[in-house]
Amino acid sequence: MRSVLYLVRQFPGELANETIDLMLVSGVFELPTSVVFIGNGVWQLVGDGSKIERKDTARALNALPMYDVESLYVDETSLAVRGIAFEDIDLPVQAISPSEVTQLLHDHDVVIGD
Amino acid sequence: MKLSLLIQGGPLSTSAPSTALHFAREAVSLGHTLYRVFLYKDAVYLANRFNSAPADETDLQSEWQTFATDSGAELTVCIAAGQRRGIVEDDIAEGFSIVGLGQMIEAMFESDRTVTF
Numbered sequence A: 001m002r003s004v005l006y007l008v009r010q011f012p013g014e015l016a017n018e019t020i021d022l023m024l025v026s027g028v029f030e031l032p033t034s035v036v037f038i039g040n041g042v043w044q045l046v047g048d049g050s051k052i053e054r055k056d057t058a059r060a061l062n063a064l065p066m067y068d069v070e071s072l073y074v075d076e077t078s079l080a081v082r083g084i085a086f087e088d089i090d091l092p093v094q095a096i097s098p099s100e101v102t103q104l105l106h107d108h109d110v111v112i113g114d
Numbered sequence B: 001m002k003l004s005l006l007i008q009g010g011p012l013s014t015s016a017p018s019t020a021l022h023f024a025r026e027a028v029s030l031g032h033t034l035y036r037v038f039l040y041k042d043a044v045y046l047a048n049r050f051n052s053a054p055a056d057e058t059d060l061q062s063e064w065q066t067f068a069t070d071s072g073a074e075l076t077v078c079i080a081a082g083q084r085r086g087i088v089e090d091d092i093a094e095g096f097s098i099v100g101l102g103q104m105i106e107a108m109f110e111s112d113r114t115v116t117f
Helices: A014-028 A039-045 A057-062 A076-081 A098-107 B016-029 B041-047 B060-071 B079-084 B102-110
Strands: A004-008 A033-037 A071-075 A094-096 A110-112 B002-007 B033-039 B074-078 B096-099 B113-116
Touching: A004 A014, A004 A039, A004 A098, A014 A033, A014 A057, A014 B041, A014 B079, A014 B102, A033 A039, A033 A098, A039 A057, A039 A071, A039 A076, A071 A076, A071 A098, A076 A094, A094 A098, A110 B113, B002 B016, B002 B102, B016 B033, B016 B041, B016 B060, B033 B041, B033 B060, B033 B102, B041 B060, B041 B074, B041 B079, B060 B074, B074 B079, B074 B102, B079 B096
Parallel strands: A004 A033, A004 A110, A033 A071, A071 A094, B002 B033, B002 B113, B033 B074, B074 B096
Antiparallel strands: none
């Protein structure tokens, strides 16, 4: 079975929700699926989209473990440069270093950007 | 090598569908097989049959149609992404077919490489 890594680099929004849909379908098809939030993609892990009349991305992301997408990572450098504390993230993500991100890119068969 | 392409960038706002076409032509000319092209997000606009390119500009939709006919590549459009943008089955241009997200996942494990644009 091919493993898939989703690289989330964009701000929350409609396009982000479409990427989440693709992740959910990966999970349903039982592909080993991992997700890395990096760059501006880390903003998807904090805040509540419903406050600006948007679908809450964080809520959709919370559904991922139910679809067997359990390997969620966040790039710690991307958090640091944006002043976001890891403690403020309310999702089961693991903070990793840029070199660990590189390792994940090597370890997966398919890498999908957003 | 068997390849599939995931195109996410729109035809007017990005160069993604155009770059993907150049890549696809080159890959096929080098002897690779194109299994499936999947249009997702704003790339679904490429498949709208009501598109009308100005006479002095490249008609990207017809370029893709010609390429698909010549190469045998399957051009697919995501039904959910289309609906969000007001593009339903009746609006899809000839040579494109409307499919579910599962077809993209299937393409990932059927192909040796999946390339995103």
